[in-house]
Amino acid sequence: MTTIDELPIRDDLRGQTPYGAPQLDVAVRLNTNEHAFAVPQPVIEEMRKRLDAELADLNRYPDRDAVGLRTDLASYLGHGLEFASVWAANGSNEVQQQLLQAFGGPGRTALGFGPSYSMHPLLAAGTGTRWIGALRDPDFGLRADAAVAEIHRHDPDLVFLCSPNNPTGTALDPAVIDAVLGAARGMVLVDEAYFEYARTGTRSAIELLPGHPRLVVTRTMSKAFGFAGGRLGYFAADPAVVDAVQLVRLPYHLSALTQAAARAAVAQSAALLATVEQIKLQRDRIVSVLRDRGVAVADSDANFVLFRTGDDQKTAWQAFLDRGVLIRDVGLSGWLRVTAGTETETTAFLNAAEEILGERSEPHQHSAAEPARSTDERSEEAL
Numbered sequence: 001m002t003t004i005d006e007l008p009i010r011d012d013l014r015g016q017t018p019y020g021a022p023q024l025d026v027a028v029r030l031n032t033n034e035h036a037f038a039v040p041q042p043v044i045e046e047m048r049k050r051l052d053a054e055l056a057d058l059n060r061y062p063d064r065d066a067v068g069l070r071t072d073l074a075s076y077l078g079h080g081l082e083f084a085s086v087w088a089a090n091g092s093n094e095v096q097q098q099l100l101q102a103f104g105g106p107g108r109t110a111l112g113f114g115p116s117y118s119m120h121p122l123l124a125a126g127t128g129t130r131w132i133g134a135l136r137d138p139d140f141g142l143r144a145d146a147a148v149a150e151i152h153r154h155d156p157d158l159v160f161l162c163s164p165n166n167p168t169g170t171a172l173d174p175a176v177i178d179a180v181l182g183a184a185r186g187m188v189l190v191d192e193a194y195f196e197y198a199r200t201g202t203r204s205a206i207e208l209l210p211g212h213p214r215l216v217v218t219r220t221m222s223k224a225f226g227f228a229g230g231r232l233g234y235f236a237a238d239p240a241v242v243d244a245v246q247l248v249r250l251p252y253h254l255s256a257l258t259q260a261a262a263r264a265a266v267a268q269s270a271a272l273l274a275t276v277e278q279i280k281l282q283r284d285r286i287v288s289v290l291r292d293r294g295v296a297v298a299d300s301d302a303n304f305v306l307f308r309t310g311d312d313q314k315t316a317w318q319a320f321l322d323r324g325v326l327i328r329d330v331g332l333s334g335w336l337r338v339t340a341g342t343e344t345e346t347t348a349f350l351n352a353a354e355e356i357l358g359e360r361s362e363p364h365q366h367s368a369a370e371p372a373r374s375t376d377e378r379s380e381e382a383l
Contacts, residue, residue, distance in 0.1 A: 012125060019119050027324040028348045030339040033166070033194075033304050035226035036282075037275040037342070043268040050260040062256035065246075069259045072266040073234050077219075079206050084239040087246075088262070089253060092193055092220040092233030097123050099216060099235070101248040103187045104129030104158055111156035113142055115332050117166045117191060132156060140168040140298050140306075144179035157186040163205065164194045167330040167337045169300030171202050181212050187241075190217045194302035196224030196276055197283070202301055206236055213238040223303060225265055225272050232262040279303050283340035289350050295357055304339045306332075309357065316356055323352040 005014060021032050039047075070083040077086070089095045096119075104110055106128040112120050113136045124131040134150040136142050142161075151159060159180055163172035172190075181188050190205040205217045216237040221227035232254075235241075265272060286305045290297045296308035309316035313336050317329045320336075325348055327338040338349055 012128075016122075016125070019122055021328060022326065024321070024326055026321065026326045028341065028345045029326045030341050030345060030349060031326045031328040031337075033223060033302070033339050034228050035223060035275070035303070036279060036340070036345065037226060039226050040268075040271050040274075043265065043271055046268055047261045047264040050264045051257055054256045054260045058256065060256075061252045062254060062259060064252050066254050066259050069254070069263050069266075070234075072263050074236075076266050076269055077206060077236055079209070079236075081206075081209075081236055084242060085209075086234055086236055087242045088232060088234040089249070090231045090233070090258070091222060092191065092218045092235075093119055093123065094253070095218050095233045095235050096120070096189065096191070097127065098245045098248055099187065099189060099218075099241075100124060100127040100129050100158065102244045108157040109154065110158040110160060111150060111154055112160040113147065113150070115140070115167060115330070116160070116162050118330070120160050120191075129158070136165075136168075140165070140170050142172060142176055144173075144176045147176060147180050148183040151180065151183040155185065159184050159186065159188045160191065161188065161205075162191040162193075164192075164198060164202075164301040166191075166194070166302065167304070167328070167332065167335075168298045168306050169194075169302040169304055170298060171198055171301040172205075174203050174205060174208060177205050177208060177215075181208065181215060184214070187214050187216060188212075190215070192217055193220045194223055194304075195219065196273060197280055197303045198301040199280075209236060209238070213240060216241055221262060221265060224276050225269070226275075227262065227265050227272075230258060230261050230265065232258060232265075278343075279340050282343060282346040285346060286338065286340060286350065290353065290357075293354070293357065295353075304328075304337050306330075306335055306337045307353075308334055309336050310334060319356045320349075320352050323355070325349050325352045 066088050067083055069088055070086045074081040074083050074086045089098060100123055104127050109130045109132055110124045111132045111134060113134050121131040132154050161172060161177060164170060177190060195204055209215055216235050218235040221232040283300055283303060283305060287297050287300060290307050298306040311334050313329055313334055317336055320327050327336055330337050
C-alpha cells in the first residue's frame with residue numbers, strides 16, 4: 001500500500017497528522033465539546049418545513065452570498081450589525097481558512113498564543129502561512145503587555161486570539177484585544193466559538209468592531225446551538241473584510257439545505273440556547289468539585305474544563321476510558337479536558353475522577369502552576 005510519504009506531497013506537510021479526536025463507542029462521551037442536549041422537537045419541525053421548501057429547487061444553485069442567513073445572523077448578534085458585516089461558511093474552521101487565504105499565504109505569518117486551538121496552526125499550514133507559536137501566561141491567561149511584546153517581536157500579518165480559549169476555557173479581557181489591535185499592523189482574529197457559555201459579565205470583542213476595520217470576530221453554531229452536524233460558522237467584521245473573503249470563497253460554498261436548516265436554528269435560538277445555563281451549571285460543578293478535592297483546574301468560560309492529572313495524562317485518559325468515560329487528551333502534559341455534559345454524564349465523570357485522581361499523591365494547586373507547551377503548538381521555525 002502506498003504511503004503519503006511516497007506521494008509528491010508538499011514538504012511542509014510531511015510528518016503531519018490530521019486534526020481529530022478518537023471516535024469511540026462508550027457510554028459517556030465528553031471529548032469533543034459538543035452541546036450535551038439534543039435539538040428540541042419544535043426546532044426539528046421548523047427545520048423540516050424549511051428543508052421541504054428547498055427540495056423542489058435542488059436542481060438550482062443556492063444563494064451564493066447567503067444574504068438571508070447573514071441577515072438573520074446579524075440580527076442574532078445585535079450591536080447594530082447588518083448582513084454586509086457578517087459572513088458564513090461551513091463551520092468556523094472554513095471561515096478562518098478563508099481569512100487566512102485572503103490575508104495570509106506564502107511569505108506571510110500568523111501569530112497565536114498557546115496552548116490554544118490546535119486547528120489554527122493546521123489552517124495556517126494549509127494556506128502556506130508561517131505559524132508563530134507564542135505562549136500564554138503560566139495560569140493560561142494572556143496579559144496585554146506580553147501579547148504586545150510578541151507582536152512587536154514578530155510583526156505578524158495575522159494575530160489569532162481565542163476568547164474563551166480552547167483548551168483552557170479562559171476568556172480575554174477586551175482591554176487585551178484592544179491593546180493587540182493598537183500594536184498589530186495586520187488582521188486580528190478573535191475566535192469566540194464558546195462565547196454563549198461565558199460567565200455573566202464577560203464582554204464580546206464584537207463591542208470593539210466600530211473603528212477597527214482589521215478586527216474579525218468568529219463564531220459557530222456547532223457549540224451552544226447544538227448544530228455541530230449542520231456545520232455553520234460565521235464572522236462579524238467591517239464590510240470590507242467580507243468583500244475580501246468573497247475573493248477566495250468557493251462558488252456556492254453553502255448548500256441550500258445548510259442555509260435553510262441554519263436559518264431555522266437561528267429563528268429558534270431561544271429554544272436552542274435554553275439549555276446553555278444547564279451546561280454552565282455542570283461546568284461550574286466540575287470546577288467546584290475538583291477544586292474541593294485539591295485538583296488544579298483552569299478557570300472556564302466555555303462548556304469544558306481543563307484539569308490537572310499529574311505528569312502522565314495519557315495513563316489518566318486511559319483510566320477514564322476504562323470506566324466508560326471518554327474525555328480529551330489535548331497534548332498538554334499533565335492536563336486533560338472534559339466537556340460539561342448532562343447532570344448524569346457529569347456525575348459519571350466526577351465519580352471516575354474521584355477514583356482516578358484520588359490515587360495520585362502529588363500536591364495540587366487551584367490554578368495552573370507552571371508554563372506548559374502543548375504538543376499541538378508549532379515553534380517560530382515550524383509551519
